[in-house]
Amino acid sequence: MELTSARVQCRPAHRASVRPGYASRQRRVSLCETLDRVLNKGAVIAGDIVISVGDVELLYVGLNLVVTSVETMRNWASGDPCPSGSKPVETKSLTVPPEESAVRARMEG
Amino acid sequence: MPATGRYLYGLIRSAEDWDFGCIGLEHDGKPSRVYTARVASVAAVVSEHGAREKLLPLRKNLEPHNRVIRKVMESATIVPMSFGHVAKCEDEVLKALRCNRDSIRAELDRVDGKVEMTLKVKWDVDNIFEYFVAADQELTAFRDQIFGRSQAPSHAEKIELGRMFEERLGKERDEQTERVVEAFLSCCSEFKVNPVKNDKGVMDVAFLVERGRQKAFEERVYEVAGTFPTQYLFDFSGPWAPFNFVDLDIQLPAA
Numbered sequence: 394m395e396l397t398s399a400r401v402q403c404r405p406a407h408r409a410s411v412r413p414g415y416a417s418r419q420r421r422v423s424l425c426e427t428l429d430r431v432l433n434k435g436a437v438i439a440g441d442i443v444i445s446v447g448d449v450e451l452l453y454v455g456l457n458l459v460v461t462s463v464e465t466m467r468n469w470a471s472g473d474p475c476p477s478g479s480k481p482v483e484t485k486s487l488t489v490p491p492e493e494s495a496v497r498a499r500m501e502g
Numbered sequence: 503m504p505a506t507g508r509y510l511y512g513l514i515r516s517a518e519d520w521d522f523g524c525i526g527l528e529h530d531g532k533p534s535r536v537y538t539a540r541v542a543s544v545a546a547v548v549s550e551h552g553a554r555e556k557l558l559p560l561r562k563n564l565e566p567h568n569r570v571i572r573k574v575m576e577s578a579t580i581v582p583m584s585f586g587h588v589a590k591c592e593d594e595v596l597k598a599l600r601c602n603r604d605s606i607r608a609e610l611d612r613v614d615g616k617v618e619m620t621l622k623v624k625w626d627v628d629n630i631f632e633y634f635v636a637a638d639q640e641l642t643a644f645r646d647q648i649f650g651r652s653q654a655p656s657h658a659e660k661i662e663l664g665r666m667f668e669e670r671l672g673k674e675r676d677e678q679t680e681r682v683v684e685a686f687l688s689c690c691s692e693f694k695v696n697p698v699k700n701d702k703g704v705m706d707v708a709f710l711v712e713r714g715r716q717k718a719f720e721e722r723v724y725e726v727a728g729t730f731p732t733q734y735l736f737d738f739s740g741p742w743a744p745f746n747f748v749d750l751d752i753q754l755p756a757a
Contacts, residue, residue: 396572397720398739401727402626426620426739427568432559434745435584436513436609438598438752 396423507553508539508546508595510587511570512580512743515610516545522573527551527566536570539592541599544606547574553590571743579614581606581750582743602752609750616691616710617741619719623682623704626735630701633733634670641666671701678734679705685726689718694746704734708746716741 509527514520519538526534526549534549547570557563567585574580589595599606627633635641644663648655655663675698682705683693690709698706711719720738727736 396739396741398737399720399723401724401736401738402732402734423739426742428564430582430742430745431564431568431585433584434748435582436748436750436752437584438510438587 398423398426505553505591506550507555508548508589508592509534509551509557510583510589510595511536511547511549511567512574512582513599513606513610514538514545514547514574514578514580515543515607515614516540516578517543520545520547520577522547522570525566525569525573527563533566536573539595539599541596541603544599544603544610546595546599547580548589548592548595551588553588555588557586557588559585575617575741575743579610579616580743581609581613581748582745598752602750605750606752609748613710613744613747616712616744617716618744618746619690619709619711619716619738619740620707620742620746621682621686621709621723622706622737623678623730624698624702624735624737625704625733627702627733630671631667634667634674638670641670675704679707682726683707686719686722689715689722692747696746710744710747711740713741 506529509529511526516538519540521538522536524533524535526536528534529550529552534551536547536549538545539548540546549570551557564585571580571582589598625633635645641663644666648659648663679695683695686693686707686709690711692710694708696706696708698704709719719740723736723738727734730736
């Protein structure tokens, strides 16, 4: 399905029009929008289903927290932040600010 | 040999199995085949993935996650998963579907046949502070009063000016958001107001729109934008999978 995005601004003639020179920005905008969604939103599974062996479990839990938004983090905090049977998460990965991790994802990608 | 894990892209309602082709995350050095793991009418869109493989939020991983969701959207309504879910084997995926079938179904019903459209509005001005101060007599007067004297304004006065500015900004955002959301109520089934990302942001709203009403939604954006002064910039994008409307925490019973 084609993704549309457009920028609309009311011109002095009081008629809304698509702003010229927008197409070049479009790709970048949709990349940012995509990152925001894929990393910060969507359904989440909490439980033992997700990689449950030793250090890999840490990776899963850590990964989710590293890339998560404050919003998602709140959900984790309000529920059980540490699924049953999992080991405590290293605080190192908890302290990465969400913004920074999203930026890093972009830089490394 | 350890069992091959499954990467999860999202959930769909389907009474049959699907094969979306080799468009998934890389596995064994090539894009993995994306297909459905199904329990009755609820299916998870998955691909094979090393259960112990390191999975980082890099572009090469995020891109296929997004690509698969877009591809699935062409033929079904998908409840997208957040990036990074790997189950240790397919049975675990099926177990998750079985345990949460009712809540997944309810979620799929809620977003069925709908897409997400986003509207972001911002103030297209060079200096948001100047723009606001100029538009507000009380702010202008206070600024002139504290900066117009021979001695520099005190720390407390500057804080007070900042507080007044923030308050005006917040009030303006709330008022404009309400006005815009109201204008879209007739062409969306749900909406969600997200916090703006910077000072110039006026609003960031996601709308859940029937597929068939997408055009009407776009036309409404132009209409509404036309009623705003030229300093307001409207950016809309879509259709997206309903990322903003997913309210699904899939729980699993302790093993």
